[in-house]
Amino acid sequence: MTTLILAEHDGKTLNEATAKALTAAKALGAPVHILVAGHEVGAIAAAAAKLDGVAKVLSADAESLAHQLAEPFSALLVSLAGNYDAIVAPATSTGKNTLPRVAALLDVMQVSEVSKVIAPDTFERPIYAGNAIETVQASGKLVLTIRISAFTATGEGGNAPIEALAVPADDGRSRWLGAELSASVRPELAGARIVVSGGRALGSAEKFDEVLAPLADKLNAAIGASRAAVDAGYAANDMQVGQTGKVVAPELYIAIGISGAIQHLAGMKDSRIVVAINKDADAPIFQVADFGLVGDLFTLVPALVKALD
């Protein structure tokens, strides 16, 4: 009765998504092992061992795993599966790429993007882009990907043993040629941990940048926009958040001078914490904001930047 988590990392550091998947995995009620797979991942395995409540860390270190390709990753997981009742990964691009293969090879159905653990075999997951929640029950071996915005990260406090694994050989039918990580200093809107979004209230393209950039820089946040801001030419098309723009679910979403029309909410309502800054206390955005600040954005946003120092 043990759960195995596939750790998310970038080859250098352990990603927080792992600690979130751990929170979900612990809810299954069984001891949890973490698999750190990659090349030269000693430090990452050590970091995983420190997470609270981890019973063991497995370290699979091989060159064939360096680029986290789905084929060797899933082969590795399948080779370990006999010892586990549940295989879990955060729903990151690696997790989503790998786990369905594991499920297929084990002849079970994966439960994708688990947003809540109801019971060790029963889960909630969003469907229809979050417009409905399905409660599903699985039987037999579990293969789960975890929606990371739905869980908080488990903190440190453990000291798990680390065990090195032998890595199965790879058939080499798929080969990594190269990567091009976003050159921009700002994170991508779709995957950002923090999003700062501006609406029509910003008034011009210059102001949009002038007011929002310092805050985004301070928070290492991506910048989004409402349709009204995009239509008015203050922001680029691909910055639009909402029904017809991007759907984002960051940890923190700061809506600045955005009224909160339902079409905008459709793109950010699954964010963990929503902050609204708007001069109209009746603006609908306050109905969904965890923290609201009523007043003129042109003074409040600079003040917030200062307060974050």
Place this chain on the structure above:
Amino acid sequence: MTEPREEMEFDVVIVGAGPSGLAAAIRLKQLSPDLSVLIVEKGAEVGSHIISGAVIDPSGLDELIPDWRERETPIKTAVTDDRFVWLTEKSAFPLPNFIMPPLMSNHGNYIVSLANVCKWLATEAEALGVDIYPGFAGAELLVEDGVVVGVATGDMGIEKSGQPGPNFARGMALKGKYVLLAEGVRGSLTKRAIAEFGLAKESDFQKYGIGFKEIWQVADANHRPGLVQHTLGWPLQDTVGGGSYIYHLEDNQVAIGFVVHLNYKNPYLSPFDEFQRLKTHPAIKGTFEGAKRLSYGARAISEGGYQSIPKLAFPGGALIGDAAGFVNLPRIKGSHNAVLSGIVTAEHVAAALAAGRSGDTLADLDAALRAGAIGKDLHKVRNVKPLLSRFGTLFGMGLAGFDMWCNTLFGASLFGTLRHGKPDHATLEPAALHQPIDYPKRDGMLTFDRLSSVFISGTNHEENQPPHLHVADLALQKASELDVFAGPSTRYCPAGVYEWVDGSYVINAQNCVHCKTCDIKDPNQNIDWVPPEGGGGPNYVNM
């Protein structure tokens, strides 16, 4: 964009898959199975742009598909209880059924989703071999030597800038020996045809209303399938015409709607907010306790009646259904006449084709329609609208009721045939003569704002296309629409398309639910509605 279009030829090309277009297509194939009949429909699917009450009078269907009652249809709920109520702010006064003119009775009628009826008619039509192509708008009337020879579908993939994008696809020329315009109220090609051939020269101008509709899922305790209720009075002032309808369908669904006549004078009036307010009436809100709103939509409705019917036939085709304005206003019904006009027109077209004719004017069509069931239906109620316009709702309705009784009992009217006062775009008065109206805040449970309403209409348009709402003269819009009339488009548009932001006119064309109100009500007739890329617009479900 001037490159030549691909051409295809048909016997009959029909624009619009509403009840009129579908009925015409079905009758054509019933009469001459070998005809090639094509329907283009701008909605993404048949029915996705259809919005109607709807209590239907089955007289049209009885003629089109006499055994429809034996078939599997979406016509399930017969009207069992018919109420008419006068509202004041706090109270409701039911009118006893015996004083209601029989012309307004709903006995023998059915409560339906007209969209679903159209979907069903489309399967019947396809089974007969009609080609129906949803997602394609008739964008241009093809006229050669004074004869309508077909329609062109819109170009696809033109970008916001007006330049063709990478996926540009030129529209097609769909040629027909006859072209039937079945676009419903205020059709964009119909408008061109009326102008081109002077079809409205001898008739009174058309009058309109804007009709709203919401579908709610109500609690069992509040559901009375078969109940039909109409109201007049509050929240509208007596000088503003209009009223509500509440129809209880199957599956715990209740349709509530509201029609506001577009000849209102006060530019501050917001038909949308009047509708929202209506639902808070003590005699109405109970029905919606614990209920959930499922959908929303709006569409203009023609109200001019008998005296406004234009000439129907033109060289190479004809207007059918609401494109010609066959709505019976006191009954708020037009679908039966839409079907009947489709049938009668199809019979004339089939006869002409059988005689080897094409591209001519169907000479007897107008007389046949006026002398037939449609003419009779509309003639009896021809004075209702003018009386309401002249005397206000309360007294006007009294006179109209009296007039309808006279028509029923004696076959004649005391008033002869009254003319309409002014076209709807000319009735607005300068804002300076009126006070802004302070509408109550929406609670998000029973009453809503425009944007959350548009959301559940499923409306969308491909963003990267030129706006399909053409403002001819922006300077005039500012000098008149804004400065004189205080921006009525921001209030009459049911979808929040128009905004005045710091003196500039913002047109959120993506929101448009294709109701055509702006095309009708803009005080300077400065807004022209043209079809957007096919498939854009609302995605109504069960409307």
Place this chain on the structure above:
Amino acid sequence: MKILVPVKRVVDANVKIRVKPDGSGVDTANVKMSMNPFDENAIEEALRLREAGTATEVVIVTVGSEKSAETLRAGLAMGADRAIHVKTDAPRIEPLAVAKVLKAVIASEAPDLVILGKQAIDDDSNQTGQMLSALLGWPQATFASKIVIGTGSMDVTREIDGGLETLRLMLPAVVTADLRLNEPRYASLPNIMKAKKKPLDETSPETLGVDIAPRLTVLKTTEPAGRTAGIIVASAEELAAKLKQAGVL
């Protein structure tokens, strides 16, 4: 080179779905259905490869009800050469079952490349392509934003968290399409008409010998809990403090 594109019929992306009050699912009666948008990207890419002379035939396949044939017609109208309808009235077909059916179809069709959508916008499972690749033992590249075919191999650029990466896959291979792969074309009227006459073969999971019984039990489907209003803070300083407290900075 022959390309197989599996396509799924889903509730149209513009439709506001309604969860049935009894929790039994999402109401799809009278609702507009369309091809899964990512599958349009997949077909488009296949067509471009054919038009570039790289591919010779584009075959589309769906697993689904009678009505799914409409989706196949839509794909044929875009330009696919022929279609296979694996017909079943099963109300719920899980990605694992679809992948097994596809594997069986592939056994007889023998395509060199399978392009799927990255996920279906109804179930949002994001599994079918990966499962198919694993079952076939073919290499995979998910979330593709660019495809370049070489000899015996292909290079695929994938959208991953934080950027892009490029893989070289030996053919045959399985690829799943992301939105940025291309912009799907419009089906023109003449092509829609022609599509009615293109070949559409029918088979069934039983004929293919695949068990499609679901493995997961759906207990209920509910509406997501709405967000509720939080607190109004008095100043930027208070906001900064609250955010630190909430641990999101």
